[in-house]
Amino acid sequence: MDFNAINSKNIKSLSEDELVLYSEFLRSRIIDVTLKNGGHLASNLGAVELTVALHYVLDMPSDKVVWDVGHQTYAHKLITDRANLMQNLRHDGGASGFPSSIESEYDPFITGHSGNSLSLALGLARARDMLNKNQRVVAVVGDGAFTSGEIYEALNDLGDRPSKLVIILNDNKMSISHNVGAMSKYFNKLRVNKKFVDAKRTFKADLSTLPFIGRSLVKIVTKTKDKIKESFVGNKFFERFGLKYYGPYDGHNVSEIISATRLALESDKPAIIHLLTKKGKGYQPAEQQPSAYHGISPSSKSEQKSMSKVCGNTLIEIAKSNEIAVVTAAMADGLCFDEFARRYPDRFFDVAIAEQHAVSYCAGLAKMGIKAYFGVYSTFLQRGFDQVLHDVCLNDLPVTFLIDRAGAVGADGVTHQGIFDLSYLSLIPNLAIASPSCGSELAELIKFSLTYNHPLAIRYCKSYKEDTLCDKIELGKWxxxxxxxxxxxxxxxxxxxxxxxxxxxxxxxxxxxxxxxxxxxxxxxxxxxxxxxxxxxxxxxxxxxxxxxxxxxxxxxxxxxxxxxxxxxxxxxxxxxxxxxxxxxxxxxxxxxxxxxxxxx
Ligand SMILES: Cc1ncc(C[n+]2csc(CCOP(=O)(O)OP(=O)(O)O)c2C)c(N)n1
Structure with missing residues (x-):
């Protein structure tokens, strides 16, 4: 069979066995193309089967799928006639590393930031209802994305006015690093259900074969097991938001995902399907080091030095004799905060993908006299604009924003450009803004921040060429x-x-x-x-x-x-x-x- 010719339309003619083979085909294409061009390898390998199942069940592009962040859409792109573009993934003229409605009608939106998928999907679903249309709407949300506040704003709305949509919870236990927070712990508990579900299925199958009493026994046992399951993990969370919860299921078993999706789509309520997936699935190095393979760069000989590394090292240095706290919204690796986290676990806070919370949280720390540093990529700080303005700057609190990946970012493209921060931050009273030209100047600016008792933003790009001599830093002096x-x-x-x-x-x-x-x-x-x-x-x-x-x-x-x-x-x-x-x-x-x-x- 020529799997190259498979697309979102003719995939429906494949048998279940062929779908499994097709998934393996996609997986190997993803590995090849990502090792060559760079990109989000581990996340994509974990999402292959769920992508195949969604294309099998749904009629896209009329039916809509909104991918949270959208970094896991490589299989989706390959199924939707973009194999050629994928050859040049993330490079000029090639496919974007994220969904793009400019690239394909199969992508309803251009996205790259986390946590907005459910709101976008709910908007689609409500518009569908207003227009009396008959499309199915699905949001694919990672367990990491489920730490974003916007998800809960959407759930709150959905619970108030139910609209038919299906959420696929792609739970691989990982954000970029290990996922954190109470919600992540809750998902871990729900994972325990998998054993109950599997056990229940085998048990039911065995019981039902008993003559005469088999069927009634199945009913009684099912009810009892459901009760045990509920009291054990208390899985009512989603049901309180009016969602029907299905799962958890093996997120690498296409047939299982297909049946679950069909079931959920038939539900008269909005529904959530909990899939257990493995980040990096099928590629040993990525399975073993999912964080390192979350986003990879094509191998190249760069003579550039890392600003992020300088930042991480300087924070370690100043923490020796200063009461500081370092905060990240799920970006410890990219910001080079991992070593700080290891050395000072009590002064390091990964608050998950929650930039707004991170900013206000720093205001709280600063109010109590802790020097708070929020490390954040420029593009993601856009999320926390009001919190910077209202909670930090209006209150004139000594929070320092360490704004990495400022300026043009390269391969991640349009959703990740850090080219707006000087403009949106310049608007804000009480905020000083500095931008170092090299690593040694960044280090000096971070040291300067210790003496500066007001809000300060230090914005820098990922790397620099060489260190230059930096004179004494004084506020507003060039x-x-x-x-x-x-x-x-x-x-x-x-x-x-x-x-x-x-x-x-x-x-x-x-x-x-x-x-x-x-x-x-x-x-x-x-x-x-x-x-x-x-x-x-x-x-x-x-x-x-x-x-x-x-x-x-x-x-x-x-x-x-x-x-x-x-x-x-x-x-x-x-x-x-x-x-x-x-x-x-x-x-x-x-x-x-x-x-x-x-x-x-
Ligand atoms: C607002 C925002 N903050 C940070 C990021 C960076 N980021 C990209 S993917 C990701 C992890 C997402 O985890 P999850 O949703 O579980 O997807 P997975 O990669 O595990 O499949 C993060 C933090 C982002 N895209 N958007």
Whole structure:
């Protein structure tokens, strides 16, 4: 059989045995393509059978499936005629690593952030009902995603006004790292049910063969076992939200998932199917180290150093003599906080995928005099905007935000760009914003935060080229990197210093603080100012400088366009936005010429 020709329509003609073989085929394609291009290997391997079963049972794209985060959709993409695009997964011209409604009608939304799937699905289901349509709606939610607050907002709504939809709980016990929190413990307890369910099935099958009394015995035993099961694990949680709970089932048994899905779709209530899956299933290294294989990069020889590592190490250093707490929302590995967690388990808090909670929680810690650090990727801090504004900054509390993966992010693409933080954070009173150009400056800024008793955001990209000499950090003071006796000054924020320092014929300044601005330095500049930032231009550093100088200087700003960019290479994105030595040098040269001509007139 040519499995390459299988798609969401003709998959329905496969036998159950063929579905098993097809799942193995998809699994090997996923391994090949992800090892080559990088991506979310372990999560995808765990979701193969459930994806096959959903395509077998549902009629997509009319029926809708919303994937939480969407990092587990590789099998779905392969089934939905994207095998060619998958060859170039996460690279320019190839498939996105996440669902994309631009890429395919089988993806209802573009997503990449966690916890929103049930709300999106509920919106679809309610609209379906309003329009009198007959589509089936499914949300696939990981146990990690189930730690997100938004899931509970949706459950609360669903419980109030039931709408027909099915939630597939893809429970592999893992977020990126081991899943944490009370809900995760609850799922573990529900897992115990699997033994009861299996035992019940065999027992029922045996009993029913008894002549005459078999059927009545089955009924009595079933009732008793259900009671034991309930009192043992108290599995009423979902039922209190009006959901019918099915499971748990083996999430790698296609036939079992197919029957469960059919059952749940027929239910007159919204339903949840609990599937037990294994992250990395079928690929030994990923099964053994699911965190390491959550997201992998294609092997490449990078000469870049890790900012995240510097951050983690500096926190360990300052924790020796300072009362600090370090908080993450399920991103300890990516932030390089794992070693801190090992050394200081009492001062480390993984609050699960709950950015809003993490921010307010830090406000609570800070109020009691603990220096709180919230490490977070720029794109995920968007979730906590109000908490930053209302709980931390309005109360002027000394929380430090360590904002990693700021700026253009590369292969993760549009959902993960960290290009908005300077703009949305600049709006907030009481918040100082700094951006280091290298690791040693990041370390100095973190040490500076110990002396700074107000909210502080330090935003940095994943890696840097080389350490430079960093002068003493003072709030709102910039560092002149190169002084030149000309009328052009380049003000570079964070990583853009890498290119700025190669510019000749202009004074180059490391604009270490985006807020407050170094007004004394700005007041002393005559001539043209060129601002560089790895952020959208709208509301960012350049616009703050322009507002401040208010016409005194000509200001040319280079940064990203205020648009959603699905650029898959950080380097390309920076170059397209003009943040490359060649382009900046050209601007400097033409400004110098212009100023020279003006002088001669
Ligand atoms: C708001 C938000 N915070 C953090 C992340 C980063 N992230 C991507 S996948 C993931 C773990 C999700 O776990 P789960 O839902 O159980 O899926 P699994 O990978 O285990 O299949 C996290 C934390 C994100 N995508 N969105």
């Amino acid at each position: 560092q002149v990197v190169k002084r030149h006796n000309s009328s052009v000054t380049v003000l570079a924020v964070g990583a853009t210093n890498d290119v700025a320092k190669h510019i000749s014929g202009a004074t180059v300044v490391n604009a270490r603080f985006v807020k407050p601005l170094d007004t004394a330095l700005l007041d002393g500049i005559s001539g043209t100012i060129i601002t560089l930032e790895d952020n959208v231009l709208h509301g960012g550093f350049g616009s703050a400088v322009r507002d401040y100088v208010n016409g005194k200087n000509k200001v040319i700003s280079l940064g990203h366009k205020n648009e959603f960019s699905d650029e898959r290479s950080r380097q390309n994105m920076l170059e397209k936005s003009g943040i490359c030595t060649q382009r900046i040098q050209k601007i400097v040269d033409s400004e110098l010429l212009l100023l020279e001509n003006e002088k001669n007139i």
